[in-house]
Each structure stands twice: as C-alpha cells, then as structure tokens.
Amino acid sequence: MEIIQNEIDMSQMNLPWVESPFFSDIIKTKNISEEDKKMASDYYENGFIVLSNIFSNELIDKIKSEMNDKGFNENFPIQTFRNNIRIQDLWQYSDSVKELACHPKIMDTLKMLYEREPVPFQTLNFKVGTQQKAHSDTLHFSSLPARYMCGVWVALEDITENNGPLFYYPGSHRNPEYNFSDFKNTTEDTSYENYPEYETFMEDLMEKSSYKKKKFLAKKGDALIWSSNIIHGGSPVEDPQSTRYSQVTHYYFENCIYYTPMLSNMVTKELFIRRNLVDIKTGQIAEQNFNGNNAQLVRTRGSLYAINNHIKLPKILRFLASKL
Numbered sequence: 001m002e003i004i005q006n007e008i009d010m011s012q013m014n015l016p017w018v019e020s021p022f023f024s025d026i027i028k029t030k031n032i033s034e035e036d037k038k039m040a041s042d043y044y045e046n047g048f049i050v051l052s053n054i055f056s057n058e059l060i061d062k063i064k065s066e067m068n069d070k071g072f073n074e075n076f077p078i079q080t081f082r083n084n085i086r087i088q089d090l091w092q093y094s095d096s097v098k099e100l101a102c103h104p105k106i107m108d109t110l111k112m113l114y115e116r117e118p119v120p121f122q123t124l125n126f127k128v129g130t131q132q133k134a135h136s137d138t139l140h141f142s143s144l145p146a147r148y149m150c151g152v153w154v155a156l157e158d159i160t161e162n163n164g165p166l167f168y169y170p171g172s173h174r175n176p177e178y179n180f181s182d183f184k185n186t187t188e189d190t191s192y193e194n195y196p197e198y199e200t201f202m203e204d205l206m207e208k209s210s211y212k213k214k215k216f217l218a219k220k221g222d223a224l225i226w227s228s229n230i231i232h233g234g235s236p237v238e239d240p241q242s243t244r245y246s247q248v249t250h251y252y253f254e255n256c257i258y259y260t261p262m263l264s265n266m267v268t269k270e271l272f273i274r275r276n277l278v279d280i281k282t283g284q285i286a287e288q289n290f291n292g293n294n295a296q297l298v299r300t301r302g303s304l305y306a307i308n309n310h311i312k313l314p315k316i317l318r319f320l321a322s323k324l
C-alpha cells in the first residue's frame, strides 16, 4: 500500500511510528541511515533492540561503586525507595547513574525511534536478580497518546543463566495494554493490592500465547531498549550468592499526558496523573499536554483526574483546584 498524499498522513497517527500499523509504508519515507532503519524495523517487529559497546568501563564501574557506597549503604541517607534488591532514583545522588540515563547515544536512538524528545524520569539500580513476574510497563507508566514510553536496561556485569537474567517475549508489545479493567467485574477503584491478580493474568496469558520466552544473557555494558508494552520480567536466581548489577531507566516522551493505570480507575477512565514527574535531564517537572495541545485535567477524587475540555473553570479556580 502506498501512502496517499493529501489524505490522512499516516505518520500523524497517535502512536510512535515504530508502533504504527503503517510502519512498512512510513519507513520508506524516512531519511535515516540504513543502520537506523534496521534498528527501527527490529524494534517494530520484536518490541526491543540491543545496543553494545556504548558505555565506557569507567562509567559502569563508577555506577557500581556508587551503588555500594551510597545506594546500598544504609548509613548513606537517601530519601528515595530502596531495599536489598533495588534502589529507586539513585540518579538524585549519583552523577554516574544520571550520566548513563542521559547518555547521548541512548537519547539519539530514542529520538530516532519516537521522533520526540525523550524524558528520562526514573532509574532503578539492581544489585541482584529481581525475579519479577511477567508484566508490561504500561500498567505502571502509560501515556496519552499511547505507547510513548520505553525502558533501557543496562547490564553492569556479565549476565549468566545463574544470576537471574532479564526475560522478555519478543513481539508481545503488539498485545492490547492490559490493566485491571480487563478482568475485574466492578467499577471500584483498584490499587497495588490488586497487582497479584494482574501477575496471574499475565502468566496465564503468556502460557496460552505462542510467544517464545527469551533470556537476555548480556555482556557487561549491553543495553536493551524495550517498548512500553513488551512483556518482561526477571528469571529465577539459580546461584543465591550471585550479584546481577544492572540499571534500568524509564523514559517518557515530550508532549504527552503521563499516567499510571495501576492507580487509575480504568473502567471510569479517571486517571492517576503523574503530575510531579521530574525530567532527569533538567531536574524540572515535565510539562504535560496532548501533542502540544492543551488538555484540561479536572480532578475527580484524590489523585484521579478526568480530561475534560468542556468544563470551563475560571483560571483562578483551576489554579486552586490544582493545589487541592
């Protein structure tokens, strides 16, 4: 099929072009290198790509020592979440973690894939395998327009069968973005307490599907970029003494609304908006809009919002409502 000019420009669909059903036409119109075309095609097909040899050993080793000296050192005070497995947002205390999250090669690749400015907004540093069950990041991090989110997972040491490799199901990103409303039969609000039901649902779904589970047996420094909806998790740790130093950074893209389906009411479409999302690059709260156009958020309860451009509140009332 050819893109017919003067009709709808398919590249303007409310999806990243690498997730578009018109991908095979759109790619013919792109003025990008053959290497980028290959990456975009793989990403479209499989929902992930791997980049190797882009970080220096010094940077990786610095991150590991800052994880030990700061993140996993209980005498080093940090305000963000940490336990024996992971530290969230160590970038706030470690320039090296921040440097990896904002690495120019990663940013350029994401710009090519999404054609929007990436907004790195969360880092997680793992010392050991997470053994996390299969899930899609869209339950935690969704966007309007959809799919403007991805994760970049970097091995900070060699990964083996024994230290709990990341696993993923190539192609599973094409599934719908499942959430609690797909299997709960009430309109009640849901929360993290419902997460085990989601995990069971995902496990059953993958068992029934024809997707093939793959493990990422990465070499130190390898980076895997995954699209928001690919199903992934952490394999069992076979060697309990093993470490599995790794860092994942989560990215949104500019000109979107950012929300968390897990804490939203997905039946009534009241969204838990991530209002205070900080762009790691700038340290500033990221602006939210719909493709650059204003979208009025009307608070319905707690942190839940409806998007409604019909209710015309005076500016002062909107300002006061946003402070409630």
Ligand SMILES: O=C(O)CCC(=O)C(=O)O
Pocket (backbone or CB within 6 Å): 124, 126, 129, 130, 131, 132, 137, 164, 165, 166, 167, 232, 233, 234, 235, 246, 248
């Ligand atoms: O590193 C892992 O084992 C899994 C990480 C993961 O699933 C995530 O960050 O969403």
